[in-house]
Amino acid sequence: MTTYDTNLLPTLPQLGKATAVALAVAGAILVGAVLPAEYGIDPSGIGKALGLTQLNGGARPAADVTPAAGAAVVATVARTAHAFRNDEMSITLQPGEGAEIKAAISKGEQFVFSWSSEGGPVKSDMHGEPFNAGPREFSTYWKVAQQESGRGSFTAPFDGIHGWYWRNKGTTPVTIHLQVSGFHDKLFRPAAGA
Template sequence: MTKRLIALGVLLAAGTPLWAADAPRDNATLAARAEAVFGKQAGQSFDAPAVKPSALAPRTETVTVTLAPGKGAEVQAELDAGQGMVFHWSASGDVAVDLHGERTGSKDEYTSYDIEAGQRQGAGTFVAPFAGTHGWFWKNRSQQPVTVTLTITGFHKRLVRHGGQP
């Protein structure tokens, strides 16, 4: 117990917040915290980068857009690097889709993560490889209007929407 208190005191004296979002996320720091809080545990390993703390609370948002024949719309979430979201979208008809991201401050440059020619739904998890907006562009290639509904839960700052009808 005394060793744990000493280790905890060393962390606090060094000004290292124990659970703050901006605390160091390396295995050595995590191992020191584990020993200070719970004592040395046989067989314990550490993978601190597996957790990306967030100062934001997770949010769930649903957006619906209607695509006129031959038209497209884009919905993106603004995320910091390493932050993620869980998503599901469905469409009333086939749409071409490009899941992509744009770095903060970029002009006319983007990175595609997944492209499909004709799809009615998509679901998964996404972790932003860089800070910026990340999301979907859907294009209706049919002769009938298509409605797309997207639900995301994540640590996004806001949704950005371009095109389509509400």
């Protein structure tokens, strides 16, 4: 038969004290860390001092949000009247050849894109120009000398055509496969010299 030394077990007053200390520590953690980090609620000011309110972007319930005078407000939802589109296009470039694919898109509208080259790396240049732009009126967004793929999201800084130029600097043909999804008007290949 096994016997236990009951003198090693805590007494009821000791258990009560330990429980009270545990509840006090849990409450301090809740008020000082969890509420500021998770909900942006910081009644003690400790969360702000420790930088914990930045973990959730300083978010508070929408009814409490009042931006300071002159403060920038970042929207989390962008509404649009444009239809959502999914477009795919492929082009084959012979050695030394270059070509463009563009998307017509309005200022503030967005798309996500993914492209890859089959057959080797290519020079790539993502850029845009306003509708009816002059020959040197364009903005470059992304330029890489040798690349086999690219992907990301894009928000149009102005009304116009935005897209890609690729040049095959290799000695064998390369095929570019492009996918674009978003609120653009159309995906197309501009006429040569346009």
